[in-house]
Structures are given as C-alpha cells and as structure tokens.
Amino acid sequence: MTVDRILPTPEAYDLIDLATELADRELAGRADDFENRGEFPREVLRTLGRSGLLGLPYPEEYGGAGQPYEVYLQVLEVLASRWVTVAEAISVHTLSCYPVAAYGSEELRKALLPDMLGGELLGAYCLSEPQGGSDAAALTTRAVRDGEDWVVDGTKAWITHAHSADFYNIFCRTGGPGASGISCLLADRGTAGIEPLAAERTMGMRGSPVAQIAFDGVRVPGDRLVGAEGGGFTIAMTALDSGRLGIAACAVGLAQSALDFATSYAKERTQFGKPIIDFQGLGFMLADMATQVSAARALTLAAARLRDAGRPYSIEAAKAKLFATDMAMRVTTDAVQVLGGYGYVADYPVERYMREAKVLQIVEGTNQIQRVVISRALARS
Structure with a gap:
C-alpha cells in the first residue's frame, strides 16, 4: 500500500523516493537471510550512510542533511517497512550521535561528526x-x-x-x-x-x-x-526523547508492512467461494489495523513537528512511543491471525514481524515507563 504523505519541501519527497528505492534494492530481499543467520548488516548501513540517510536530522555543516525530524522519521518508517532491524539500527545510531552533536565541544564535533553522520563510524x-x-x-x-x-x-x-x-x-x-x-x-x-x-x-x-x-x-x-x-x-534523557520518536517510526513501518502483507493475502485467499477479505470478521479486523497504523503515524509526526518547532515534546514523544509500539504488537499479532496456520510458520514473514514488534515495547524506555512519564505530567498539570 502506498502511504499518502504530506511533506514540507520538494527535497523531502525526493528523500522519501530515495529511501524507498534503497529499501527495495538493499533491504527487502535480504532480511530473512541475515535474520536467520543472526548477522549484522554492517555494509548495508554504510551504503545507507553514503547515500546520506544516516545523518538526516543533523546540521549540514557537520555532514548531516539538515532535515526536520518530521522528514527523518518518515524515511525511517519506509526503511522499517522493508527491514525493521536496519531502521532500528539507524535509530540507535542517530541516538548515539546526539551527545556529541548537541553537547560536544566544537573540536569533537568537527573531528567526529562527519564520519558519524556519513555512516563510516557506527x-x-x-x-x-x-x-x-x-x-x-x-x-x-x-x-x-x-x-x-x-x-x-x-x-x-x-x-x-x-x-x-x-x-x-x-x-x-x-x-x-x-x-x-x-x-x-x-x-x-x-x-x-x-x-x-x-x-x-x-x-x-x-x-x-x-x-x-x-x-x-x-x-x-x-x-x-x-x-x-x-x-x-540530562544528556541521556534528552537523547531518549528523540530516540523514542525513532522507535515509534520503526513501529509504524513494521505495522504497515504487516498490514500490507495481511491485506494482500486476504485478497488472494479464497474460502467458501470468495476472498476471505469479503468476510466481515476479517475485513473489519483489517480496517481496525489500518486505522491504528494511521493513528500511530499521526501521533508520531505531531510530536516530531513540536520538536522541529522548538516546542516541548517530551510527553508527546512518550505518548507516541507508547501508542505506536503497542499498536505494532497488536497489528502484527492480528496479521498472524489473518493468515491462520500459515501465519504461524516461518515461510511467511508475519511471524517474524510479531516477534520483532515485541522488543519495540521495551527499548528506549519500556511502555510502563512511558505511562509513568505521561501520568506524572498529568499530575503536574
């Protein structure tokens, strides 16, 4: 399914097109092999870095692309929809560059950021x-x-x-x-x-x-x-605010992939003389999945726009991470259900999607911690 995006500049649309092209060429066909072998795709990260996708939200003067977080997250979502491991690796790397970029001395920034943002240093x-x-x-x-x-x-x-x-x-x-x-x-x-x-x-x-x-x-x-x-x-916590948005974007991309696969399967699989998507029980399940993916995307990008505007966004980042990753767990589980017995076997990718979704509820602060953050903000308001 093609996602209808509203982006702030023509350059941003070009970046999404580039990310889509690279994701289809470098990621989509490799995921199963690398995941089965437990091998980290370091060269893939270098390729993405040399294409300019590892330094998107950082200043151009240090080798970044100077893009709004709103754009970076949508690129991350595209990559996650093909191979979430790579998108999560980029999110962690972006998080790892933050301390030097935001708090490092000018000497450290000039010495290290160009190779960090170019993907030569992970x-x-x-x-x-x-x-x-x-x-x-x-x-x-x-x-x-x-x-x-x-x-x-x-x-x-x-x-x-x-x-x-x-x-x-x-x-x-x-x-x-x-x-x-x-x-x-x-x-x-x-x-x-x-x-x-x-x-x-x-x-x-x-x-x-x-x-x-x-x-x-x-x-x-x-x-x-x-x-x-x-x-x-302070460095750790402010970095995690941005990192939580990265994980939320990964969750949206993973869930979109699960939704797309389940929908395609439901259109082709016939039972009782018609495609199973025409049965209300499955059609409504897919409708709920699609609505949840769109809601998580909107919540994530709304938090990113606050960040881009220089407004407080920590609580909104916690909400986005909480909602998007819980959504991904639910949508990938439902995708397995749509495929029935086939969803439970490794010949189809949805069982892997479900296993991958689980960790997104844990990393960059568990979802229980996100609820603590949000509830404490409510108590102070």
Missing part, C-alpha cells in the same frame, strides 16, 4: 546495566580521574551494536549518588579494556545482536568528556 549508546534498566539514575559504572584521563570500570547491558560499534557513549558515575553524579564519556572501538560479551539469544531482530559490554580499566582521554561533568543524565 555508534553504541551504553546506558542500561544488568541490574538497572529503567532506573538509569542508579547506574553503577564508574569513572575516576587519573591525571588528564578518566578510567572506567563497570558493565553495560542490552547494548545494540555492542560488537559492531566504532564508538561508545558511556554513561558513568563520576560523582556522588543520583542523577547529578553521572557524566558521559566517548570511547573508541579498540580501546584497551572494552570487551563486548557473548550476544544475547533474542526473540527477534536477530540481525542486530545485543550484548553486555564489560569496561575494565578503560582509559578515556579527558577531552572525550561530552558536555559538563555531572551533566550525563
């Missing part, structure tokens, strides 16, 4: 820990001063690109307890003491393995402190 965002996911302010990874350097010890968990990243944003404790004692350090791949551990065995998105990373006496130069000492928690 990023990882090291916030969660084995004993602390949602309670980020309680993290225990610690960095202490040693001359001009910082020395980092601790373990991070659930890290996307753990084995593939070229740089790591490490959120670590440089001061006392609580949020005010957290800072952000940037470490390069290959730094002594950084050890990605065995990849987790996950339900879905196996083409983007996640893993714990052990930091054992990792020495990070003092000029790799991003932002102010003690400012790491």
Whole structure:
C-alpha cells in the first residue's frame, strides 16, 4: 500500500523516493537471510550512510542533511517497512550521535561528526546495566580521574551494536549518588579494556545482536568528556526523547508492512467461494489495523513537528512511543491471525514481524515507563 504523505519541501519527497528505492534494492530481499543467520548488516548501513540517510536530522555543516525530524522519521518508517532491524539500527545510531552533536565541544564535533553522520563510524549508546534498566539514575559504572584521563570500570547491558560499534557513549558515575553524579564519556572501538560479551539469544531482530559490554580499566582521554561533568543524565534523557520518536517510526513501518502483507493475502485467499477479505470478521479486523497504523503515524509526526518547532515534546514523544509500539504488537499479532496456520510458520514473514514488534515495547524506555512519564505530567498539570 502506498502511504499518502504530506511533506514540507520538494527535497523531502525526493528523500522519501530515495529511501524507498534503497529499501527495495538493499533491504527487502535480504532480511530473512541475515535474520536467520543472526548477522549484522554492517555494509548495508554504510551504503545507507553514503547515500546520506544516516545523518538526516543533523546540521549540514557537520555532514548531516539538515532535515526536520518530521522528514527523518518518515524515511525511517519506509526503511522499517522493508527491514525493521536496519531502521532500528539507524535509530540507535542517530541516538548515539546526539551527545556529541548537541553537547560536544566544537573540536569533537568537527573531528567526529562527519564520519558519524556519513555512516563510516557506527555508534553504541551504553546506558542500561544488568541490574538497572529503567532506573538509569542508579547506574553503577564508574569513572575516576587519573591525571588528564578518566578510567572506567563497570558493565553495560542490552547494548545494540555492542560488537559492531566504532564508538561508545558511556554513561558513568563520576560523582556522588543520583542523577547529578553521572557524566558521559566517548570511547573508541579498540580501546584497551572494552570487551563486548557473548550476544544475547533474542526473540527477534536477530540481525542486530545485543550484548553486555564489560569496561575494565578503560582509559578515556579527558577531552572525550561530552558536555559538563555531572551533566550525563540530562544528556541521556534528552537523547531518549528523540530516540523514542525513532522507535515509534520503526513501529509504524513494521505495522504497515504487516498490514500490507495481511491485506494482500486476504485478497488472494479464497474460502467458501470468495476472498476471505469479503468476510466481515476479517475485513473489519483489517480496517481496525489500518486505522491504528494511521493513528500511530499521526501521533508520531505531531510530536516530531513540536520538536522541529522548538516546542516541548517530551510527553508527546512518550505518548507516541507508547501508542505506536503497542499498536505494532497488536497489528502484527492480528496479521498472524489473518493468515491462520500459515501465519504461524516461518515461510511467511508475519511471524517474524510479531516477534520483532515485541522488543519495540521495551527499548528506549519500556511502555510502563512511558505511562509513568505521561501520568506524572498529568499530575503536574
């Protein structure tokens, strides 16, 4: 199904066309193979980066495309509709570029952002820990001063690109307890003491393995402190506001793909002498799926437009992430039901879509945390 989009500029329509062309050529036919082998498609990310799709929302002066978030998210949705693992990888990479882009020194920006935004350097965002996911302010990874350097010890968990990243944003404790004692350090791949551990065995998105990373006496130069000492928690939370919109866009793209496949199947599959889409029970299910996808897209883009206008958008981002990912779980489950027994076998993609949708309800803040964020905002209003 072709999505009827309203975009702010002719250039934005060209970007959607480019994303669609690349997604059809580079992503659509490869997903099953890479997912089955659990292999990360690093070269695909490089191709997308060299085509300008990995730095869309960042300034042109540093190698980005200077596009509104509204446009970036719709590009992400297109990519997710062909292969959500790649779209989620781009969302995480975009999140990983944010600390340097928004808080880094001018020297760091000039030195690193062009390769980051061009896709030559892939990023990882090291916030969660084995004993602390949602309670980020309680993290225990610690960095202490040693001359001009910082020395980092601790373990991070659930890290996307753990084995593939070229740089790591490490959120670590440089001061006392609580949020005010957290800072952000940037470490390069290959730094002594950084050890990605065995990849987790996950339900879905196996083409983007996640893993714990052990930091054992990792020495990070003092000029790799991003932002102010003690400012790491603010960096982490503001980055996640944008990251939640990326995950919402991934959810919309994945759900659109499930809807499209289920609709096509229901038009072709006949029972009792007619296509099963003509039976009200299935036709109404598909109608509800389509309505939910459109509603999630609208909510996500509304939050993005607030961000683009410089208005507060944190709560709207939480709403979008909550609604879109819950929607994706529901729509992909219904897509399996539309296919019946065929939906349950790996010969058809909807069973993979359903497995992939589940993690979107968890990453970038679980949907329970999104409800906490939203309800606290209501209590303050």
